[in-house]
Amino acid sequence: MATRKRTLLKVIILGDSGVGKTSLMNQYVNKKFSNQYKATIGADFLTKEVQVEDRLVTMQIWDTAGQERFQSLGVAFYRGADCCVLVYDVNVMKSFENLDNWRNEFLIQANPSDRENFPFVVLGNKVDIDGGNSRVVAEKKAKGWCTSKGNIPYFETSAKEDLNVEAAFQCIAKNALKNETEEEIYLPDTIDVNNGGSQSKSTCEC
């Protein structure tokens, strides 16, 4: 049991309000899409089992509120993340410009052990809109930014048309798994059932 690999991967999705974080997650996990805009409050996750190179892992995908006022409790959930997904809307320049802030904010708050090599993945979402005619962030520009930040993998996606979503999350899972090795030692070993039961009983003092 001691050689057992950790099977839970924690992924955080960040980005401006309205870029499609929730939609991407819903498309990937539930294969559902809705055009309606619904703000996210606080942070919440969905899980999905994924096969990565003959290993079955559970991905815990944390969707976050893009609007600051719906993030009242802070970002304690960044802790222990294995991969951070930065999303922007290719039709909104500001959302791309803010990627820098999101990345810095994440590195400061999550404080991963190896800042330089912490895996990020960037998604340029909503490429379907208006047949791509209304996009303002060129693919080249986005790729340039990703390269400058240590070769971050980049995907152009459409949650609406399920374009590249699967591929992107495969990459996310793969990168998250690479990051895992180091933290493995912190994980508790499997708990024995009786032991588990008595442990919870031992807290009984009142």
Add this chain to the structure above:
Amino acid sequence: MLAELRTSKLSPQKYYELYMKTFDELRMLEVFFREETKRGCTNAYLYELVQHAGNILPRLYLLCTVGSVYIKSKDAPAKEVLKDLVEMCRGIQHPIRGLFLRSYLSQISKDKLPDAASEFEGEGGTVVDAVEFVIQNFTEMNKLWVRMQHQGPAREKEKREKERSELRDLVGKNLHVLSQLEGVDLGMYRDMVLPRVLEQVVNCKDELAQYYLMDCIIQVFPDEYHLQTLETLLGACAQLQPTVDVKTVMSQLMERLSNYAASTPQVLADFLQVEAFSKLSEAVVKVIEAQPDMPLVGAVSLHVSLLTFTLRVHVDRLDYVDQVLGACVKKLEGVGKVKDSKATKQIIALLSAPLEKYNNVVTVLTLTNYPKVMEHLDYGTNKVMAVVIIQSIMKNGTFIMEADKVEALFELLKEIIQDSDGAPTLDELDEEDFMEEQNLVARLVQMLTNKDNDEMFKILLTARKHFLKGGPKRLGYTLPPLVFSALKLVRLLQQQGENSEAEEGAASSQKVFQFLLQTVEALSAVPAPELALRLYLQCAEAANDSDLEPVAYEFFTQAFVLYEEEIADSKAQVTAIHLIIGTLQRMNVFGVENRDTLTHKATGYSAKLLKKPDQCRAVYACSHLFWVEVEGGVRDGERVLLCLKRALRIANAAQQMASVTKGSGGPVTLFVEILNKYLYYFEHGNQHITNSVIQGLIELIVTELQSENTTQDPMVDAFLASTLRYIRFQKQKGDGVAERYAAIEV
């Protein structure tokens, strides 16, 4: 670790960190429980087992964790387990601990609700059970959250409110869960979800909760739901506590709806069908009524939001726009000039919005309530707004083509165009600002134009009517452009050929000239005599081109009157007389008699200038009044000679005066100048100018230059040298002119 969650010492954010750590561990435990059930342990057994935990808080966390596995296994209907869990959680009544526990419940159950089309639907229950569960959890959480403010000492209220604010997302998250349920369609939202949630919001009577939860409702549910339930939602707004910042809540709703309309034009029909505009306007009124203590700025900014909504959604409905402005006017009634700077800012926003949207001041002028809102701005701000309006006109190149529009516009701009009651006196104003504003008004005049001459004339009359109220300091800026605008009209009338049977009120050259005469006269009374004189001369030229002798004569007469009575400065006189001579020279409309009178006067004034050199130059310039090199022009050689001789006499006198007061070398140059005039007429065939006269003058100059009284002046030497070189050149040309020059020796 679970036991540590029992602490009361942590702030919400720290507690959240602890909660997150525990949460991660509980995920492991969940995996373990699941594996345990695979090894033959029943869910029901585990569910019972964890209830042996002694402390209630760890017990409930464990229960929720097992419950999650239990539902997932489908060994029991989801609705039953959920119902049990949400009931059990009542055991924790400490706000922070309770909120986090319930938040845990919400988190682990989120993907296990018997939602429509989910795997737990059917035996696990229906979407109604899911909604019931979430709403119950929400209600309990909200109660805990609201109650929290009453716990602990009063002096820590501020700290507690801050903590409460940090906890808000735990409560709001439930609404997010509701919005994510597939089974909650419009009907269900309208009939069950919204009324239940709003009931909770309204009844909790807590400022923080109401504001935050309304914001959440607006943000988490889709636009089309809001549109279809506007009445309910807006109705709740009016029932909130009087201290709640409803204006921000409603602004956000309106912003969302207008974004929605902008991004999906096909929903416009729905907006009309549900009468979104009238519902929103009514709600604005109601909310303002319901909150009598709302500061003015709040009320105005509500109207700004409504206006922004209207301009985005119903851009073609000017009546709606006007209605919003009207409602604001009503609110401002009895307030007088708004003193509060924040409210003023909002009024500016209210007034700027239509300008920016339509980019056309003429459209804005049709809004009858627009000027009424503007009335409420204090003097300074009103002027700022006026400047904004003019700048908009200039930027967009908006022509104002009707007299009544000009009337309306000037009514709007009145603080800048005239002195109203209560305005500070002009001396108190910053000179530079004033100049800038008036220059703007002057630039505006070119935008008041119409190709129809009659309407154009009406525009001019209207503009002047307003400008004349501006007082002397403004007229110098505002009237000249008006004069030129009128002159342009005269020229057009002349080009198009006068309609001799002009109707009453129709424009005719005569009338426009009458207008001009009065306008310039107003300027001369300012007094701005030098400016007025120039304008009179401009008008005279225009009258000349229109072939109206009496009119031209009248303008000249006025110019002379001004010269005599108002222009006292000697330098100004010199400039004025040269302008008069120059203009008069070009006139061809005058008969002999009128011309003689005017020339006579001009020559007379020339000879009376203060300084001899000025006299001399003006007099020799007058010689041109008798010799006009155009077809049919006057050519009175004898009087030319008289003028030049007179100029010579004056130059002589100047020379004598100069020799008395030694050192001024000026006058000799006068001789050379006169010589050049002689040469001009000589060349143009004036028989009275003979070669001997010129010869004599040259000798005279040479003598003068050699005289010991004269100081050396290289300029004069050079001037003479080039004049003589010119004569030599002409002699060598070998044509008719050369023959005449032959007799002159140099």
